[in-house]
Amino acid sequence: MKFLVTLQNTKFSSLVLLDLAYVVVLAPLLLMLKVPMLVFVVLVVAILVFSSKPAKSWLIVVIFMLGGIAIYLSLYGAFSFRGLSRLKLFLELLIYVLIVVVSMQRLTREINIYLLLSPFFFLALSLFFFYGMLMLIYVIFEVFFLLWMILSHRMQGDILEGFRASMVMFMYSLPWVVVLFIFFPRISFEHASYGFKGETVQRMGHDGTMYLDNKALLVPSDRIVMEVGFEKKIPASHLLYFRGSMLYIDKKNHWEPIPSFVKRKEGLVEHKVNNEKTHYSVTLYPTQKKWLYLLDIPTQAAKESKLDRDLISTVKRKIREPMHYAAISTLRSKFYDTLDDYTLKISTAVHVNHNPKTLEEVLKIQEIHHTEAKRANALVKFFQSQSLTYTLKPEALDINHTTDSFLFDTKKGYCVHFASSFVTMARMLGIPARLVTGYKGDISNGLKNYLVIKERDAHAWAELYIDKHWVRYETTSTASHIETQAHSNQTKDTQNSMSSPLMKKINLYLMYAKYQVETWILYYSNIRQKQLLGYLKENPKFIFIFISSFITLVLVTLIFTVYFKRKVYDNKALESVQAILKILQERGFIRKKNETLHQYFLRYCEENVDKEAGTRLITQLDDSYEKLVYADKPTNLALKDFKKLVKKATKFKTY
């Protein structure tokens, strides 16, 4: 409170206000400054702190030279005419030059128009380098802060009044900003990527090679791999298969895809069907891999990617920064395909002698069942009969006989082991089969239309070619037991703070909010704009919701405006007595110009002798007010009593 009082009585000079603006706008840029430039900035700040006089011309020349050296050292190696054509380097140079020039002018302690404008330049330049939720919040803060400083300057350095005025202006502007943001026509240029957007961390998941030995993938982590926003509600969990890589070649201890140099004939893949299409958008975090994960079965390639004949979507370069793409899929577990000779050959290739025990069982099935479909069903039943256990801590398999080892000896494994054995056995039965890796979503990680895919959702399953269709088999569902303890232990290790369901829910809500902000603000584009306008045209209910939301926003801003525009009284008693004055004025008893409060109350009592109760209250108020305001040491208690009296007086009806 004392601080506020001090602040109220302090008038900030224009230079101090300008310095405060610099602190705010330079803060994000300091994160990208090279060490020589940082040292230069520290030096200038030190001079400003320790010397209160305008710098002499020789010092400004020295600062100019030091600034030049700092720029040279900062950009040493990167600086060339060719380098200048790179926007990021050019912008970096621009920032450095601006810092040096501003420092020179600031040291003279004279404000000119260029110095006044420089915070805006710094703000605009910082927008090239940072993008994300945090920067969004910071930019809004920066904009508000600069407005605050300008208004404080206009109000002779009164920053409290400046704050109130800037809040009013900010609130006036907010609805306009919202309307402009939504409806301002956009064009479909891509979002530019400068600065520090790339990540070097790799999101774990199957990466085209699936190991069965101790290299086998096991990442029960909660790190987010993707965020998926469905146009409608999230489909059921059993439909949330995100295709990643396709593996055909069994290398004993691991599976590999078909080498990239092999040219396969285009098949008649039936992925454009009349089934209901599911539209969704994905934010894929850097995986350092080339796969885009699309829901089974994708109907078209996502942007900048190609969809191969196995319906696997890849991009040319590894994904090193968050990628946003829209996709459409039909949620089915099988699709029509015609196999070329090579695919048929490679999807039936199997080392029969590597797993003799399995072969024995295969022969039994072959003897009983003669169609592919029946054999596949028999295969599932066989797996179910083996009492297999799903565990994240399986025992080591015999690498030379992996399928035998898993199905007859250890009987423990996770998706990788189940899928691998299933595919091997299917091939032994003469059914073309392949392994699919990707992610399997869980609806418990979703909220409304928002689904989070975590590293722990990495999955592998099998696809068998039956009656000219590739059919998906969820091989882990054949497990008879699930070792939950092992699973929960793993979960505890990685989840820590997520242990309570409430925390998990809160975290999910926060992620949902973040996702919505990213979708509708940071990555709002002409596509979104068209979607929104289209939706508005077709849904009268949505128009109503939209307009209501806007009116609510306007009302909220108005409330804020009225609050910050209210008259502030130095005297608390005078502030509280305003309620009574308002009532009396409304009843037609107008206070004369230059009439003191005491005179006003006295006049009321004289003119309203007949209203005994009212005059008594007013007299009481008058006395209390006088005692409170003119007492030597007014106490809080007296003010409290006075407020009670005012409250009582406001409830009185017959003035």
Added chain:
Amino acid sequence: MMKSFLQFIQIHKSVKQHATRFSAVVVVLLFGLFLQAYMHDFNLVYITLFFVFSFAFSAGPIGVLNIGSLKSTFLKQGRFFAEVEGKIPLQLYNPSKSTAWAIDIFYDKDTFLPLEKLESDTSTILQLPYTPNKRGHFTYEGVYLESKYPLSTARLTKLVKEIFTALAYPQPKGKSLNSFLSEDESHYGEEKEFDGLRDYDGSQKLSHIHWASVAKGELSVKTFVKEHQTQNLLFHFFTSGSDDEARLSQLCLWALSCEKLHLTFDIQMPQKRLSSNKESIDEILSYLAKY
């Protein structure tokens, strides 16, 4: 709501908006941000752009309300004399519910009085310096209020429509009243008793010089208590100066001196005798001003 809107329209009409160099800055800033945002679909830049635009947009009405609701009135106070700087009192009243900020009152082309703030429902009186060129009626206009509040993106001006009219009395100059009195002692009664010393101003008799003080390096004259107050002082128009303007200035000076010393006097004008017993000083000065 409608009433407030109409009120705003009325206020808006009374205020003129002029571009400033910061208006150009805002346009350049908006254009730059627009290019930055549009070319790369930068939503953060769009947000900054829209905020800058909205601030500039809302600055207009806020600035208009800040200056437009102020009410100004010239107060009829004070005397004005030809070629003597006087003060014209301008009362500013802020009837709105908000404080008015950063108002400059321009009373000459480049001369202004700054007013830091004027709280709601309060008024202040500003004294605008003005020197009438000659005696007689004069009008004073062209005073306007100016403000760059809130963002300096527009210079808002509001003309004080009221025209101030007043009468400038002749410039008081000439011989002092003492000088006049010393020339004709009988007008002032007989010297009776030594009263004290005062500075010599060249108009006193040599016999009144206090030689003792001269010896000390100070030139003083003796003053005496008069035995009786004489009749009214009488100033003659024709004997008070060489030409009309000099005479009027002289009479004005003597009239003011008499007022100061609470002396009654008469002025014999060519066609009228003015008497301080019958007319107020201002009436006498007005007659002189209009002569």
